[in-house]
Structures are given as structure tokens and as C-alpha cells.
Amino acid sequence: MADAALTGGKSSGFRLKGDIALALGIVAILIVLILPLPTWLLDVSLALSLSFSVLILMTVLFIERPLDLSSFPTILLISTMIRLSLGLASTRLILSHGHEGKAAAGHVIEAFGGFVMQGNFVIGVIVFAILIIVNFVVITKGAGRIAEVAARFSLDAMPGKQMAIDADLSAGIITEDEARTRRSTLEQESAFFGAMDGASKFVRGDAIAGLLIVFVNILGGIIIGVAQKDLDFGKAADTYTHLTIGDGLVTQIPALIVSIAAGLLVSKAGIQGTTDKALFSQLGNHPQALTLSAVLMATLAVLPGIPAFPFLIMAATAAFFARTVTENRKRTEVLKIENAQAAAAKAPVAEEPISKALAIDTLRIELGYGLLPLVNGEKGRLTDQIKGLRRQLAEDMGFILPSVRIQDNLQLPATTYIVRIKEIEAGRGDIRPNMLLCMNPSGEKIELPGETTREPTFGLPAMWIGEDYREEANFKGYTVVDPATIVTTHVTEIIKDNMQDLLSYAETQKLLDELPKTHQKLVADLIPGKISITGLQRVLQNLVNERISIRDLPTILEGVAEASGFTNNITMITEHVRTRLSRQICDQYAVKGVVPLVTLAAEWELTFAEALIGQGEDKQLAMPPTRLQQFIHGIKTTFEDMAMKGESPVLLVSPPVRPYVRSIIERFRPQTVVISQNEIHPRARIRTVAQIPG
Numbered sequence: 001m002a003d004a005a006l007t008g009g010k011s012s013g014f015r016l017k018g019d020i021a022l023a024l025g026i027v028a029i030l031i032v033l034i035l036p037l038p039t040w041l042l043d044v045s046l047a048l049s050l051s052f053s054v055l056i057l058m059t060v061l062f063i064e065r066p067l068d069l070s071s072f073p074t075i076l077l078i079s080t081m082i083r084l085s086l087g088l089a090s091t092r093l094i095l096s097h098g099h100e101g102k103a104a105a106g107h108v109i110e111a112f113g114g115f116v117m118q119g120n121f122v123i124g125v126i127v128f129a130i131l132i133i134v135n136f137v138v139i140t141k142g143a144g145r146i147a148e149v150a151a152r153f154s155l156d157a158m159p160g161k162q163m164a165i166d167a168d169l170s171a172g173i174i175t176e177d178e179a180r181t182r183r184s185t186l187e188q189e190s191a192f193f194g195a196m197d198g199a200s201k202f203v204r205g206d207a208i209a210g211l212l213i214v215f216v217n218i219l220g221g222i223i224i225g226v227a228q229k230d231l232d233f234g235k236a237a238d239t240y241t242h243l244t245i246g247d248g249l250v251t252q253i254p255a256l257i258v259s260i261a262a263g264l265l266v267s268k269a270g271i272q273g274t275t276d277k278a279l280f281s282q283l284g285n286h287p288q289a290l291t292l293s294a295v296l297m298a299t300l301a302v303l304p305g306i307p308a309f310p311f312l313i314m315a316a317t318a319a320f321f322a323r324t325v326t327e328n329r330k331r332t333e334v335l336k337i338e339n340a341q342a343a344a345a346k347a348p349v350a351e352e353p354i355s356k357a358l359a360i361d362t363l364r365i366e367l368g369y370g371l372l373p374l375v376n377g378e379k380g381r382l383t384d385q386i387k388g389l390r391r392q393l394a395e396d397m398g399f400i401l402p403s404v405r406i407q408d409n410l411q412l413p414a415t416t417y418i419v420r421i422k423e424i425e426a427g428r429g430d431i432r433p434n435m436l437l438c439m440n441p442s443g444e445k446i447e448l449p450g451e452t453t454r455e456p457t458f459g460l461p462a463m464w465i466g467e468d469y470r471e472e473a474n475f476k477g478y479t480v481v482d483p484a485t486i487v488t489t490h491v492t493e494i495i496k497d498n499m500q501d502l503l504s505y506a507e508t509q510k511l512l513d514e515l516p517k518t519h520q521k522l523v524a525d526l527i528p529g530k531i532s533i534t535g536l537q538r539v540l541q542n543l544v545n546e547r548i549s550i551r552d553l554p555t556i557l558e559g560v561a562e563a564s565g566f567t568n569n570i571t572m573i574t575e576h577v578r579t580r581l582s583r584q585i586c587d588q589y590a591v592k593g594v595v596p597l598v599t600l601a602a603e604w605e606l607t608f609a610e611a612l613i614g615q616g617e618d619k620q621l622a623m624p625p626t627r628l629q630q631f632i633h634g635i636k637t638t639f640e641d642m643a644m645k646g647e648s649p650v651l652l653v654s655p656p657v658r659p660y661v662r663s664i665i666e667r668f669r670p671q672t673v674v675i676s677q678n679e680i681h682p683r684a685r686i687r688t689v690a691q692i693p694g
Contacts, residue, residue, distance in 0.1 A: 025078075026078075026081075029078075029081050029082060029085045030085075032045075032085040032086065032088070032089050033085050033088055036089065036092050036093070036096075037089040037092075037093070039093065039107075042086065042089055042090060042093065042108070042109075043107055043108045045082075045086050045089075046086060046090075046108045046109070046250050046251075047108065048082075049079070049082050049083055049086055049251070049254050050250070050253065050254050050257075052079055052082065052254070053079060053253075053254035053255075053257040053258050053261075054257060056075060056079065056257070056258055056261045057257050057258070057260060057261040057264075059261075060072075060261040060264050060265050061264065066192060066265055066266070067185070067192060069265065070192050072192075072262070072265055073192075076202050076258065076262065077202055079254070079258050080202045080205075080206045080258075083206060083210075083251050083254060083255060084206065084209060086251065087209070087210065087213050087247070087251050088213075090109060090247045090250075090251075091213060091216065091217055091247070094217050094221060094240065094243045094244060094247060095217070095220055095221060095224055108246075108250055109243060109246035109247050109250055110242075110243075110246060111246070124241065124242070124245035124246075125241065125245060127245075127249075128214065128245050128248050128249060128252070131249070131252050131253070131256060132210065132211055132252065134256065135252065135255060135256045135259050165179050165182050165183060165186070206255050210248060210251055210252050210255060213247075213248070213251075214244050214245070214247075214248045217240065217243070217244035217247065217248075218240055218241055218244045221236065221239070221240025221241075221243070221244065222236045222237055222240055225239065225240060287322040287323075287325045287326045287329075288322075290318045290319070290321050290322035290325065291318075291319065291322045293315075293318045294314075294315045294316075294318035294319040294322060295315075297312075297314045297315035297318060298312065298315040301315065360422055360423055361405045361420070361422075361423065362402040362403075362421070362422060362502060362504075363401070363402060363403075363404045363405070363419075363420070363421055363495070363502065364404070364405045364406075364407065364419075364420045364423075365386075365404060365405070365406045365407075365417060365418070365419055365420075365487070365491065366407060366408070366409040366412060366417065366418045366420065367406065367407070367408050367409065367412070367417050368408075368409065368412040368413050368414045368415055368416045368417065369408060369410060369414055370414030370415045370433060371414075371415060371416075371417055371431070371433050371483070372408055373433055374433060374483060374484050374487070375406055381482070381484040382406065382484040382487060382488070383406065385484055385485065385487075385488040386404050386406070386488065386491070389401070389488055389491065389492055389495075390404070393492075393495065394551075395551070396549060396551075397496075397499065397544060397547075397549045397550065397551065398511075398549050398550040398551025398552070398553060399499060399502075399503060399507075399544060399550060400507065400510065400511070401495065401502070402502065402507070404491075413430070415430055415431055415432060415433065416428060416429070416430050417429055417430075417431070417487055419490065419491055419494050421494070421498050421501060421502070422501065426494045426497075426498060427456075427490060427494045428456070429456025429457075429486070429487070429490055430453075430456070431456070431483045431486055431487070432451070432464045432483065433483050434467075435450075435451075435464045435465060435466060435467070435483070436464070436465050436466070436467060436469075436470060436473075436480050436481065436482060436483075437453075437455065437462050437463075437464060437465075437480070437481050437482075437483070437486055438450065438462060438463045438464075438465045438469075438473050438478050438479070438480050439455060439460055439461070439462045439463075439478060439479045439481075440461070440477075440478055440479075441477070441478075441479055443461070446461075446462075446463045446478060447476070448463065448465050448469050448472065448473060448476075448478075449465070449469070450463040450464050450465040450466070450469070451463065451464040455486070456486065456490050457486070457489050457490040457493050458493075465480075496547060497670075499544040499545070499547075500541035500542075500544055500545045503537065503540055503541050503544060504537075505533060505534065505537055508533055508536060508537040508540060509533060511540075511550075511553060512527070512533075512536075512553075515553060515554070519553075519554050519557070522554065522557050522558070522561070523557065525561070526557055526560060526561050526564075530560070530561060530564040530565075531560055531564050531573075535570060535573075536557075536560060538570045539556070539560060539570060539573055539574050539577060540556070542570070542571070542574040543556070543574065543577065543578070543581075546662070546673070546674075548578070548581065548584075548585065548588075549584065549588070552581065552584060555580055555581065556577050556580070556581070558580065559573075559576055559577035559579070559580035559581070560573055560576075560577060562576065562580075563576035563577065571659050574659075575655065575658065575659065575676070575678075578675075578676070578678075578679050579676075579678040579679060581679075582678070582679045582680065582681040582684075583681045583683075583684075585675060585679050585681075586679070586680060586681045586684035587684075589648075589650050589673055589675075590684070590685075591648065593685055594685045594686065594687050595650065595680070595684055595685065595686045595687070596647055596648070596649035596650070596686075596687050596689045597649055597650060597651075597652045597686055597687065597688045597689065598638060598639070598642070598649045598650070598651050598652065598688075598689060598690045598691065598692065599651075599652050599653075599688055599690075599691045599692070600651070600652070600653055600654075600661075600691070600692050601691055601692055601693055601694035602694065603694025604631065604634075604692055604694055605653070605654055605657070607623070607627060607631075607694075608621070608623070608653075608657040608660060608661065609654075609656065609657060611623040612656070612657070612660070621660040621663075621664075628664070631664070631692075632664070632668060634692045634693060635651075635665060635668075635669065635672070635692060636668070636669065638690050638691075638692055639669065639672060641690070642689060642690060647689055649689050649690065650672075650673040650674070650675050651665070651672060651673065651674045651675070651692075652675060652676070652677065652680070653674060653675075653676060653677075654676065654677060655676040655677060655678045658674060658675070658676040661674055662674040
């Protein structure tokens with residue numbers, strides 16, 4: 001405890017001293033703006049400014065991401081204040097003691113001026129002007145623009161990123177702590193780029209101030225030297241220009257270094273890792289580019305009048321790196337393959353647990369060995385069509401079909417397939433894998449050579465023909481389909497007939513989970529307070545059993561919420577939901593914008609109403625068998641006549657009897673659609689084509 005207390009005390013004392021040191025440093029900068037500096041102290045301060053600028057540049061080069069130096073705007077302000085204060089101090093010395101000689105403002109300024117000017121102040125002015133242009137026009141302007149755009153884009157993207165974090169948290173992908181950390185990082189990133197947008201103005205202002213200081217020093221120095229210190233014009237121009245250019249260089253070089261650091265930092269927003277690794281890995285990771293560069297350099301070397309040596313050196317270097325990168329890639333690929341093989345060899349063969357025997361395939365297609373080319377042969381289109389079927393069912397019915405397992409079954413005849421739902425056979429067919437199935441839409445005889453058969457899905461007359469007769473069959477108007485399409489069509493109809501069995505509790509929960517966030521409040525209010533997931537599952541099963549799409553799940557949930565306020569009967573809730581889906585139902589069964597209807601005679605409506613016995617919601621249909629047979633005969637006769645005329649009407653009944661009428665019809669003619677008067681949308685166009693006589 002004592003050691004901990006001592007350590008804590010030392011850390012606190014260090015932080016306290018750091019705070020005091022920073023405060024004293026800022027005060028010292030302000031003092032320099034007011035009081036003159038001796039030349040030796042100015043030399044030390046200028047060396048400190050240059051060292052501080054180099055430290056900033058090196059730090060920017062080695063950080064992994066911009067937020068690792070989030071204090072850069074503050075550092076930029078402090079470094080700018082240091083240079084401006086030293087510029088004012090050197091200006092005071094130049095104007096006060098410039099007549100004494102070129103060492104009047106310290107040896108650092110004298111050395112920089114002498115080294116650059118080399119005895120000719122015109123050279124010094126030109127070099128200084130170029131440095132100003134490079135800093136002010138190129139680096140500072142570009143860095144400022146990047147910072148401005150980064151700040152704007154960061155702020156614009158912030159709501160979307162916050163929503164993505166909330167979505168990941170709701171889906172359980174991340175924890176609350178991870179979400180809090182990501183939100184904090186997002187806020188820091190937005191604040192950093194916003195601060196960098198403003199801080200870039202420091203660099204631009206520093207360049208402008210340096211230019212003005214040089215102008216004032218030269219002009220003011222010449223005036224003071226000639227008018228007050230009795231120097232001739234040439235001597236005054238040489239002395240004060242030497243001092244001013246030296247002062248400008250010793251301040252503009254650190255400013256240029258800091259500008260480069262700012263440009264590197266703001267342009268590093270999309271780069272991961274240190275600057276050298278990111279740049280070298282991206283520039284040197286394409287051997288084709290290096291090879292073409294080497295060829296171009298070698299071509300330039302052999303052109304007349306161009307010195308060959310430097311271009312040959314560059315060509316050899318680029319070729320060397322291209323070869324190195326290529327060999328490294330090959331070595332890496334070989335190493336990956338060896339590691340994968342070693343891992344596979346070491347991995348023990350896991351014994352399949354007994355619980356695997358309890359697993360049931362929800363949907364499975366078993367193929368005879370002669371049909372395997374449909375899956376893995378040159379004509380292997382079955383798997384692609386099954387993928388398309390799953391997507392089509394999702395769009396048409398709002399139901400995500402579970403994965404379909406396709407396997408061979410050597411116990412089947414070679415050309416036979418079986419479709420199983422939960423291990424129970426739901427349909428089978430016999431097809432010819434190397435032939436085409438031809439059907440005549442008119443129902444007449446097919447006048448082509450082939451093998452007479454029945455289409456496995458609907459049992460229609462058909463014929464197997466060879467590939468050579470495809471064009472002739474199409475010319476005669478026959479319908480020609482390939483074997484994979486036959487299987488897919490058969491599977492589609494089986495799925496639609498058994499969709500209520502495939503819509504399990506887990507699939508219902510998945511549908512609710514995948515609803516957008518805007519509808520999750522409705523789900524929370526409805527389940528389990530008003531209805532259980534099992535109850536909702538039964539409602540959805542009732543809808544898909546009559547091939548009503550459940551894609552508009554929010555409307556279905558709203559209908560369930562309304563109906564559950566006055567009944568708990570699943571049948572009554574389903575009927576109310578169908579009313580809410582009236583627009584969808586009318587659109588689904590409309591033919592050229594008009595819904596064709598077959599109505600019940602008034603006698604049948606009265607008969608069904610009187611046949612309902614029981615109290616409240618527990619009613620049952622009790623109709624005499626003879627009367628029931630008359631109704632079945634009337635339905636068959638009427639709808640078969642409509643089919644002969646090319647009509648596909650729906651049966652319209654009154655709302656109270658619709659469930660009972662449907663329960664009768666689905667046993668002998670399941671494809672007949674039965675809707676109630678409440679399911680006719682007010683804007684739907686209807687046309688009565690027939691009536692079931694009483």
C-alpha cells in the first residue's frame with residue numbers, strides 16, 4: 001500500500017510538473033513577444049523550434065492512425081506561436097542591431113543566410129521565395145483542402161455509423177462495452193477532423209506572416225541603415241537582406257516541416273499502419289508495375305542525348321524489386337499450401353456424434369444415379385435453379401425457404417427422383433436427363449417422334465423428345481422444358497402445397513428478427529402480451545396454406561394486434577388479417593386488372609348460415625350429406641365450365657361462412673380460391689362470371 005501510495009504520489013507530481021511546465025512555456029512565448037532576447041538565447045530558441053518541428057514530423061510518420069496523435073491541432077498552434085514569437089524577436093534584433101554586422105541577430109541566422117546566399121543576396125531571395133511558394137501554394141493549400149473535406153465527410157457519415165453501431169448491438173454482434181468504445185472513437189474522429197480543418201489555417205497564416213515579416217525586415221532595415229545609421233544603400237541592402245533571408249529560412253524551414261507533417265496526417269485518414277509500411281506495401285506490391293517501370297527507364301537510357309547511367313541504375317533497381325516481390329509471392333503461396341496440408345494431416349477425424357442421427361432434413365431431393373449429371377455434370381443447372389427458387393419464394397410469398405439438400409439414392413431407379421419434406425415423401429417423378437419434355441398447350445396430340453409420358457407436376461400429357469427436335473417443337477408452338485426445370489417446377493408446387501409445414505416456430509422467429517428496427521416496437525407490443533409466437537405461427541400458416549403472401553409482415557402484425565383485442569380464436573384473427581390484406585389479395589387474383597368472381601346463390605348462403613351450430617366462436621358446420629354433395633357437384637361443374645372457357649375465377653362468399661366453405665372445397669378442389677366480401681378492396685375492379693345455383 002505504501003509503495004502504491006508513493007507511486008501514485010510520484011505520478012501525480014509528474015503530471016503537476018508537466019502542467020506547470022506547459023503553462024510556463026506558454027508564458028515564455030508571450031514574454032518573447034514583449035521583451036527583447038539576447039542573441040545567444042535566440043540561437044538556442046531557434047534550434048529548439050527546428051528540433052520540435054522534426055520531432056512532430058517523425059511522430060506523424062510512425063503513428064498507426066490519425067487518432068493516435070489527436071492532440072495535433074494543439075501542437076500545431078503551439079509550434080506556430082513559437083515561430084511567430086521568435087520571428088518577432090529576431091525582427092527586433094535585426095532592426096536594432098543590423099548595422100553592426102551579419103552576426104547582429106545571432107549565429108544561427110548568420111549561418112543560414114551565408115550558407116544559402118553564398119555571397120549573393122539575389123540567390124537568397126529566390127531560394128526563400130521558392131520555399132514560400134512550396135509551403136504556401138502546394139503543401140499548405142492541399143493539406144487544408146484535405147482537412148476540410150475529411151471534416152465534412154466525417155460529420156456527414158456520423159449518423160450512419162452510429163446507426164450501424166446500434167444495429168450491431170441489437171443483433172448481438174458486439175457487446176455494450178464494445179459499442180461504447182466504438183461510439184467514443186467515432187466522436188473523437190469527428191472532433192479531430194473538425195479541429196484539423198481549423199488548425200490548417202494556422203499553417204496557412206504562418207506562411208503569410210513569414211512573408212510579411214521578410215518584407216518588413218528588408219524594407220525597414222534598409223530605411224534604418226540608410227537614414228539613421230549612415231550606411232550606404234548597397235551596404236545596407238546586403239547586410240539587412242542577409243539577416244532577413246537567414247531569419248526567414250530559419251523560421252520557414254520548421255514551418256515547411258510542420259506543413260509536411262500536417263499533410264501526411266490528414267492524408268493518412270484511410271491508411272492502416274505506419275506510413276512506411278502502408279506506402280511500400282501498396283506501391284511495391286505489384287510486380288507488373290515495377291517491371292513496366294524498369295522497361296521504360298531502360299528505353300529512356302538508350303535514347304540519344306540522354307545520360308544512360310542514372311536511368312540504367314533506376315531500371316536495374318525496379319527490375320530487382322519486381323523479381324523479389326514475385327518470388328516472395330510464390331514463396332508465400334507455397335507456405336500457405338504446406339501449412340494447410342499440415343493442419344489437415346494433424347487434424348483428428350472427428351467421430352460423428354449420435355445426436356446427428358436425430359437430425360431431420362426439412363427439404364430433401366433424392367436423385368437416382370442417372371440424374372447426377374443434373375447436379376455435377378456439364379448441364380448441372382439444378383443447384384442454380386434451386387437457389388433461384390429460394391429467392392423467388394422469398395419475393396412472392398415472403399417466406400425464406402430452408403436449405404434444400406440434394407443427394408443421390410442408389411436404391412432408386414436410375415431416372416427417378418423423390419422430393420421429401422421432413423423425411424416423408426411428398427412427390428416423385430421419372431425424367432430423362434439427356435432429353436427434353438415437350439407439351440402441347442392445346443391438349444392435342446404431339447406430332448413428333450419420342451416417348452409418350454405424363455408431366456410429373458400436374459400430370460399433363462407430354463412426350464420426351466431428343467435435343468435435335470427442339471427448334472421444330474418451338475416452331476409448332478409446343479412448350480419445351482429441360483429436366484432440371486421439370487424438377488424445379490415440381491419442387492416449387494410441392495413447397496407451395498406444404499408451406500404451412502415448412503413454416504416452423506424457428507422460421508417464424510427468424511421472420512420477426514429480420515424485420516427492420518422501425519417495426520420492432522410493434523413486435524414487442526404484440527408478442528407475447530397479445531399473442532404468442534405459436535399463435536402467430538398458426539395465423540401465418542393459415543395464410544400460406546391458401547397461398548397468400550406473408551411478405552407484408554408489418555400489415556399482418558397490425559391486423560393481428562387489432563383482432564387480438566376482441567378475440568383469441570386463430571381462425572377469426574386470420575379472417576381479420578385477410579381483410580387487412582384485401583388490396584394484396586385482389587391484386588394477386590386479378591386478370592388484366594379485373595377480379596373474376598363466382599358467387600353463391602342466396603339459398604346456399606342461407607343454408608351455410610343455418611348449418612353453423614354452437615355458441616360464440618366455437619361454431620361447427622353441420623350440413624346434411626345430401627346437401628353437401630349437391631354443393632360439391634355445383635362447385636365442380638361451375639369451375640370446370642369456367643376452365644373450359646379459359647377463366648380462372650375466385651369464389652366469393654359472405655365473411656361468416658368463408659372458413660367453412662374453404663374447408664370443404666380444399667378437400668376435393670384445393671386450387672379453388674375462396675374469398676369473402678370483406679376481402680374485396682374498395683378500389684378493386686370486379687366482374688361476376690358465374691353463380692353456384694341453389
